[in-house]
Amino acid sequence: MRTAVDIAAGVRAGELSALEVLDEHLERVVLREAEIHAFNHLTEEAARAAATGLDRRVAAGEDPGPLAGVPVALKDNLCTEGVPTTCSSRILEGWIPPYTATVVERLVAAGAVPVGKTNLDEFAMGSSTENSAFGPTRNPHDVTRVPGGSSGGSAAAVAAGFAPVSLGSDTGGSIRQPAALCGVVGVKPTYGTVSRLGLVAFGSSLDQIGPFSATVADAALVLEVIGGHDPGDSTSLPGSFPSVSEHLDDGVSGLRVGIVTEMMGDGIAADVTARVRAAADALAAAGATVEEVSVRAVTYGLSAYYLVAPAEASSNLARYDGVRYGVRVEAATAGEMMEATRTAGFGDEVKRRIMLGTYALSAGYYDAFYGKALKVRTLIRRDFDAAYERFDVLLSPTSPTTAFPFGDKTADPMAMYLNDVCTIPTNLAGHPAMSVPFGVGDDGLPVGVQVLAPALGEVVMFRTAAVLEGSVR
């Protein structure tokens, strides 16, 4: 399968037709989409028109941009004007946004061709896509297993070759965990480096958009296009996104790599930790120094996250009241209408988190739960900062296991939440982290290794990822 880097270079040089590239991918969609269910909505017609337009521009001597002719799949919680955006929720079924997310505008302006909106756990709450109101996505490596989540459709779309790159959102691991389970690259950039304008909000202090791709270089290319300041997002950092691509071949000679002790023990499968140790060996062989390091406060990450994220969600999801958009269940009074609409429109996991967040924010519990959780964020940030005084990057598993069977964890929310134990701490700290495929587990399914870096440490994170990618091939 072609990489985004190759497609863009070929289309810009007039050696590849954007329309032919698109058709190659759509053929694979025709063959496997019924089985995989990566998409909630395909936009083939618009994609063909866009690709035809790009070919015409190239023929006229224009350069359509760094992603010329690259098909992209978009998580269905990114607003797209004129195209349904459901968040895989009944409550937004049929909603067509009146505006487009900044990241999508930037992709299109760079010549990318959106092919459709991908499935997710409802409102990005989950780790398997089993919480989608429209049915789960299946893992292209083994269709009896989950693709991970919440961005399972975006991960599966890349793994199945439906698109070379896709976008997801990551609140507690929703890009990295499905990337690991589907054997692709997935990046959560530093909080504030990628605009959230047009991303349907879940946990606003945690949410960050990022790419999936088959290669590290493709992820870098997409991030350079979507990243950088956006005046429309008040949490957007000033300045442009650092140039990552030009450093991909810099290597790791002299870099200090720390393996996070707390993420290598209880609850993590032995075949997964073995792959992390193999990754560390590969980095050492490439000239890095590797040691174990304790980041103690990360053990409190899960508890803090399941207070902070639901608290923010309970507030963000208050807007779904049947008044301005989406579905309405009529009733005699406005209050009854809102209750009937929300009761019918939200699935169980969303209700669970709204209630948990409402509880954590309510009088009498605020200090004990939400207030404490915010202080734990400070502890986690502090312990990471201490580790980054001695290390350039950290290494851990992305997910505690390889892809698990459908229904395995749906009855026990706590068991599902434990999937994100290694990914959550970086969201709480606002740091970047990415998952790189690094071989397979005992069951032959992909294992992802997580590379963590300090805030704005994307260059060193990508250098490390590129060495891992090169050594596993």
Added chain:
Amino acid sequence: MESRITTDDVAKVARLARLRLTDDELDRFTHQLSDILDHAADIEALELDDVEPMARPVPLSNVLRSDEPNDPLDRDAVLAAAPSTEDGQFRVSPVLGEAP
């Protein structure tokens, strides 16, 4: 074993969040929320009086745009997505006179 959260608590929270639960759901959610709060007991036990809370990762505050008119969303496009509208406004059932 005593539950961390009672069915009365969950019923109250559901009411605040405008969600209606069946009796079965009330029992199930009480159980599940209790499990999650049990897990959170580890941070409840931490002594954190001297630690500053961190509400967001980026220390930006009061970010303002320049005070100039810009293009708002088109009203008709926005209203087109609403379940019910009238005279250029969102339409809902009566609010006043509703029982508390």
